[in-house]
Amino acid sequence: MIFYSILMNKGKILKTNNNFHILVVDDEKFNIELASYYLNEDGYNLSFALNAKDAIESVSKYDIDLILLDINMPDYDGFKVCKILKEDSKTKDIPVIFLTAQTDIEYISKAFEVGGIDYITKPFNGVELKARVKIHLKNLAYLQEIKHKQSKLAQLSITDPLTKLYNALYFDSQLITYQRKMENFWFVYIKIDRFEKVNTLYGFSGANKIIRVFSKLLKKSSPSNAIVAKLHGASFAIILKDYDLKTMKAFYNNFTLELSNKKISTKDISFSIVYHHVTDSSESVHTLYKKAQTNIQRVQDNGDKYLFI
Numbered sequence: 001m002i003f004y005s006i007l008m009n010k011g012k013i014l015k016t017n018n019n020f021h022i023l024v025v026d027d028e029k030f031n032i033e034l035a036s037y038y039l040n041e042d043g044y045n046l047s048f049a050l051n052a053k054d055a056i057e058s059v060s061k062y063d064i065d066l067i068l069l070d071i072n073m074p075d076y077d078g079f080k081v082c083k084i085l086k087e088d089s090k091t092k093d094i095p096v097i098f099l100t101a102q103t104d105i106e107y108i109s110k111a112f113e114v115g116g117i118d119y120i121t122k123p124f125n126g127v128e129l130k131a132r133v134k135i136h137l138k139n140l141a142y143l144q145e146i147k148h149k150q151s152k153l154a155q156l157s158i159t160d161p162l163t164k165l166y167n168a169l170y171f172d173s174q175l176i177t178y179q180r181k182m183e184n185f186w187f188v189y190i191k192i193d194r195f196e197k198v199n200t201l202y203g204f205s206g207a208n209k210i211i212r213v214f215s216k217l218l219k220k221s222s223p224s225n226a227i228v229a230k231l232h233g234a235s236f237a238i239i240l241k242d243y244d245l246k247t248m249k250a251f252y253n254n255f256t257l258e259l260s261n262k263k264i265s266t267k268d269i270s271f272s273i274v275y276h277h278v279t280d281s282s283e284s285v286h287t288l289y290k291k292a293q294t295n296i297q298r299v300q301d302n303g304d305k306y307l308f309i
Contacts, residue, residue, distance in 0.1 A: 022066050024039075037126075055081055060090075064091075068133075069096050078098055082115050083114045086115035099119070101122045118132055158170035168231045168232065171229035181281075186240040188237060191271060191272050192210075192270075195233060214236075215228075259271075271305075276309050277309065
């Protein structure tokens with residue numbers, strides 16, 4: 001049977017005590033009650049399990065930040081539980097503090113070998129328990145903050161700041177990746193026509209607003225697995241999987257309908273699209289862009305709206 005309280009709040013990086021969720025695992029209810037008494041003083045959210053099975057179930061169900069894990073239990077011992085958690089990508093980073101009555105060095109060494117970060121000898125006292133829990137949760141919070149910042153920096157490095165679409169650098173890398181897969185795909189090149197006049201007509205701020213709205217609708221109209229990017233100026237590009245021609249034409253119709261509903265596609269604002277069905281994996285990125293730019297000019301010169309090649 002699993003006893004649990006409320007779940008921790010999500011979305012915070014540096015957490016406070018009442019956001020941390022600790023799982024206490026021990027087959028003796030007295031130890032659970034004692035740990036609960038001390039940890040409640042610091043305002044943690046607590047869950048409890050009396051055996052290995054319930055412990056693993058708790059970790060799979062809830063967002064656990066730290067585990068206090070008894071070593072000697074009737075089914076799986078704590079070493080086995082810890083090993084199972086560390087082999088799972090979803091739970092491998094949860095810090096585990098072992099609870100043990102053993103003080104033998106080989107026994108303690110095994111606790112670290114299977115992935116534990118610390119141990120507390122039983123019977124434990126409140127001061128030591130709270131101090132060790134506090135320091136490891138503090139370390140966890142800092143690690144989470146660092147990972148969050150790294151993730152944010154990585155995202156910024158591949159994102160266009162104006163539109164929040166992918167940038168040209170990332171798009172080029174994806175083109176190369178698709179070419180290396182040696183699979184057919186669609187390279188869609190889109191350009192807002194005569195954008196210099198749009199700049200003159202609406203001003204810098206107004207032109208940027210048009211770019212943002214255009215980008216949002218382009219993303220909305222694209223399949224969820226599409227790679228949508230803003231390149232330079234008023235040029236955009238999309239990588240799509242090897243859909244049939246009917247699907248690709250439906251994409252064009254959906255996009256033009258979205259633009260029409262937003263009333264952005266007026267006589268002053270039009271766009272041209274080239275759909276390049278890439279079947280030759282030996283074509284370089286430079287060649288793909290050169291073909292796209294040549295054909296977009298062809299579309300504009302002929303007064304067309306789109307071209308499939």
